[in-house]
Amino acid sequence: MILIVDDKPENIFSLKSILELHSFPVDAALNGEEALKKTLKNNYSLIILDVQMPGMDGFEVAEYLSGNNNTRDIPILFLSAMNTEKKFITKGYSSGAIDYIIKPIDPDILLLKVKTFHRLYEQNRELNLAQKKLQLEIEFRKRAQQQIQDKAQELNSILGSIPQVAFTADAGGSIDFVNDHWYQYSNSFAGFPEVHPDDAFIVTEWKKILSSTESIELELRIAKLYSSNFRYHLLKMVPVKENDAIVKWVGTFTDIEEQKQAVKRKDEFLSIASHELKTPLTSIKAYVQLLGRLVAADSQTKGFVDRTMVQVNKLDNLINDLLDVSKIENGKLKFDLGKIDFERLLCATLEMLRQIYPGINITRTGNAAPFIQGNAERLEQVIINFISNAVKYSPDSKEIELITKITASNELYFGVKDSGIGISPESHENIFGKFYRVAEASRHAQGLGIGLYICSEILKRHNAEYGVISEYGKGSLFYFTIPVAGNS
Numbered sequence: 001m002i003l004i005v006d007d008k009p010e011n012i013f014s015l016k017s018i019l020e021l022h023s024f025p026v027d028a029a030l031n032g033e034e035a036l037k038k039t040l041k042n043n044y045s046l047i048i049l050d051v052q053m054p055g056m057d058g059f060e061v062a063e064y065l066s067g068n069n070n071t072r073d074i075p076i077l078f079l080s081a082m083n084t085e086k087k088f089i090t091k092g093y094s095s096g097a098i099d100y101i102i103k104p105i106d107p108d109i110l111l112l113k114v115k116t117f118h119r120l121y122e123q124n125r126e127l128n129l130a131q132k133k134l135q136l137e138i139e140f141r142k143r144a145q146q147q148i149q150d151k152a153q154e155l156n157s158i159l160g161s162i163p164q165v166a167f168t169a170d171a172g173g174s175i176d177f178v179n180d181h182w183y184q185y186s187n188s189f190a191g192f193p194e195v196h197p198d199d200a201f202i203v204t205e206w207k208k209i210l211s212s213t214e215s216i217e218l219e220l221r222i223a224k225l226y227s228s229n230f231r232y233h234l235l236k237m238v239p240v241k242e243n244d245a246i247v248k249w250v251g252t253f254t255d256i257e258e259q260k261q262a263v264k265r266k267d268e269f270l271s272i273a274s275h276e277l278k279t280p281l282t283s284i285k286a287y288v289q290l291l292g293r294l295v296a297a298d299s300q301t302k303g304f305v306d307r308t309m310v311q312v313n314k315l316d317n318l319i320n321d322l323l324d325v326s327k328i329e330n331g332k333l334k335f336d337l338g339k340i341d342f343e344r345l346l347c348a349t350l351e352m353l354r355q356i357y358p359g360i361n362i363t364r365t366g367n368a369a370p371f372i373q374g375n376a377e378r379l380e381q382v383i384i385n386f387i388s389n390a391v392k393y394s395p396d397s398k399e400i401e402l403i404t405k406i407t408a409s410n411e412l413y414f415g416v417k418d419s420g421i422g423i424s425p426e427s428h429e430n431i432f433g434k435f436y437r438v439a440e441a442s443r444h445a446q447g448l449g450i451g452l453y454i455c456s457e458i459l460k461r462h463n464a465e466y467g468v469i470s471e472y473g474k475g476s477l478f479y480f481t482i483p484v485a486g487n488s
């Protein structure tokens with residue numbers, strides 16, 4: 001809006017008419033005081049100011065305007081009856097845009113000047129707005145940066161106070177903070193502690209490892225400076241994310257040597273114990289079998305011998321499982337793969353299982369199974385385990401369904417479905433883990449929690465996919481898929 005300040009209403013009228021004709025919104029004041037009051041209330045893009053006015057003259061008004069922060073930038077166009085010298089006009093008003101126009105007014109010149117000032121004012125206003133935005137943005141960034149610095153400081157103090165070796169690294173994996181414990185393992189800030197040669201891939205693959213988007217846990221051996229005593233540590237790396245992008249990694253090394261040694265001792269014990277038990281048990285088994293043949297078939301003693309044999313077989317299976325676990329542990333669970341007739345294997349295993357579980361109705365659906373590349377003895381072990389578990393964990397159901405089919409990607413699919421106690425979802429992930437048992441299962445049957453672990457290791461060596469689909473209280477389906485054997 002343009003403000004016209006003139007003591008003569010007829011002058012205001014003629015100026016207003018010219019400007020309004022060209023769509024400029026116009027306001028008017030009849031003296032300096034009124035003009036100043038209006039500038040406090042409204043925003044003007046230009047003030048057309050008559051120099052000669054009774055009371056406050058134009059220069060005095062301009063001087064007031066220049067002294068006020070809100071009005072100092074409003075351009076002023078002086079109206080003067082005589083050709084006043086420019087230096088005289090600029091008196092008291094030096095900071096804003098300024099010009100003058102001589103009376104009688106030439107409308108073309110007036111419009112030209114008004115348009116120029118108006119444009120100038122608009123540009124100035126936009127510039128000011130942009131500057132304000134920029135200022136806000138700078139302040140926001142400064143605050144954010146300060147917050148990040150504060151957080152980093154806080155994090156570093158926490159990492160400084162923990163007993164583990166701790167460090168932080170930027171998103172690219174370059175270390176940017178280490179705590180004091182770090183220097184027991186490395187003599188430089190950016191130098192990674194010395195890693196055992198067998199675990200050295202961690203250093204060479206460091207960047208690749210950090211391309212993960214989730215927390216990482218790695219076991220590796222590191223040694224203190226000037227020592228060759230490598231101890232197992234758990235390296236845990238946790239990403240710090242901002243807007244889903246990783247900005248930092250927080251890493252800790254926790255000494256797990258004691259746990260490692262304890263697990264090793266336990267594995268050694270299990271291995272020795274199962275080996276030591278196996279030899280006498282094999283003799284017991286042979287003698288019980290012999291005894292079974294010697295006693296009369298219908299005698300009471302035969303009944304006792306048979307029952308003994310059942311228990312001996314259970315013990316034998318248990319020891320065989322423990323031996324398998326220690327073989328897996330030592331990387332010694334090795335077997336050959338060859339072309340096998342899975343249908344034949346399944347039928348033979350089923351016949352045996354039907355004798356063991358006479359009260360259970362094991363049915364089949366799907367198609368006859370194809371030839372596959374595998375190890376018959378080990379796959380039989382998996383089938384027996386899946387079916388025995390189905391029986392064991394279905395106390396109220398006598399129905400088990402076996403499913404065999406060939407998948408679209410030419411694989412054998414084998415599944416064992418029961419209507420037993422089922423497994424809640426949180427256990428699905430661990431069910432194939434070593435010594436894992438669902439707490440609920442212990443109420444129904446005894447076990448060590450190693451059967452499925454051995455199955456998973458056997459299946460892995462067959463390049464098989466395997467898993468469980470189960471709902472708590474509604475039964476389970478354990479399955480695997482193995483590629484169908486080619487012609488070669």
Ligand code: ADP
Binds near residue numbers: 393418420441
């Ligand atoms: P074990 O049966 O000796 O405990 P497994 O490794 O064979 O060991 O099974 C591990 C656990 O998985 C079992 O303890 C049980 O909790 C659960 N599980 C296995 N099969 C079934 C099944 N068919 N139904 C319900 N739970 C099962």
